Amino acid sequence: MSKPQEIITPCLFLPGDADEKATVLSMAEGESSSTSDLAMRGGSVIIGSSSDGWLVTADDRGALRMANPATGSHADLPPITTLPFLSSSCCGNWFCLDVHSFLQVRFAGAPPPPDDTDWGHDPPTTYTLTAAQMRQRFYRKVVLSSSSPPPPGSNTYAAMLLTDRHVGAPAFATAADPSWRMAPSPDGVEDAIYYGGRFVSITYAGHVEAWRRDTGTGEFTSEAAAPRLDYANKLLRRKYLAAAPDGGQLMAVLKHSKEQEEEEGYGSSRGCKVTRVFFKVLVLDQASGRWEEAAEDIIGGAALFVGVNASVRVPARERRGISAGRVYFTDDEVGGACMRHARGAGGGHQRSSYDGEPADDTELQEAGVYSLKTGKVERIAGEHPRWPPPAWFTPSFP
Secondary structure (H helix, E strand, O other), X not given: OOOOOOOOOOEEEEOOOOOOOEXXXXXXXXXXXXXXXXXXXXXXXXXEEXXXXXXXXXXXXXXEEEEEOOOOEEEEOOOHHHOOOEEEEOOOOEEEEEHHHHHHXXXXXXXXXXXXXXOOOOOOOEEEEXXXXXXXXXXXXXXXXXXXXXXXXXXXXXXXXXXXXXXXXXXXXXXXXXXXXXXXXXXXXXXXXXXXXXXXXXXXXXXXXXXXEOOOOOOEEEEEEEOXXXXXXXXXXXEEEEEEOOEEEEEEEEEEEEEEEOOOOOOOOOOOEEEEEEEEEEEEEOOOOEEEEOOOOOOOOEXXXXXXXXXXXXXXXOOOOOOOOEEEEOOOOHHXXXXXXXXXXXXXXXXXXXXXXXXXXXXXXXXXXXXXXXXOEEEOOOOOOOOOOOEEEOOOOO
């Protein structure tokens, strides 16, 4: 009988800008170390990771790559132009989407709903982005299978690309078919994990689906994997799916934000408006087939790590530096971070979308720890750069 795989506590990976080295902060040990991994240089943004030590990056040329900072190994994901309706021009400086062909896939041959604000009314013929804009307006997250990337000759590798909400539909690539294939998703996929040997996702409308590849055609299709997550909260900012690397209960983590005045603000002075972050955790009860709200003690002595690149449940018992009943989070809005970087903005005191008053949204842009018991956020120790955004990294050695 094989020995169960040890579940390693994620570290906070802080990419270096330009020629700076990246830094890895161990949450369990409270120590940091530097890496000279070249794949992390030049402002590449991390948009994916696996439980076996691999990160996925998107650079300012629109290229998607995988790297293992612990071993220095590298691998390329297929060029995004292997999507049949996406082409590049001007030496790769521009990417152009054939909207008609794309919509045929996105909505499975049906026309977009009339109330679809992106594509439902007189859609354009083409949708064009610069190479640098691909990580702002096209890519959102890459989910890797547990066998990624493939060793030479392997046929077990798979990746799921989640696109920006405006695009919505996911794309898949495998070692058997090393090109991206987009799959229908009328609601648009918001988050996904590799769970129970398959990709499981949640749409913006709350539908939870499992994806399966047709070995004959190579196409991916979805089927319901859990009851729809029903919610109605205008403060909801993001939904994640999470589970332990070795399986276990499926969880949904809901991230909310709310502006309020604080006597002692998070990185602000007394009386300023602050954008606060808070979370709710739901657990799928297999017996009743319902999503149940999880109190601080119900998540089983575990901590949750969420961000744009990964979401995972980690047992907290006998792990120094992390605590059960807490959600460890990072900035999950890469598009916004890219735009702030492009215009030279460092971060906080962004303008409110509600009343036009300045609001300090530092809590959204940095790494923090949310206590389900107290409902408060603590900042992860140390000063961390906001560009490129930090990400969770699970070290793994051969």
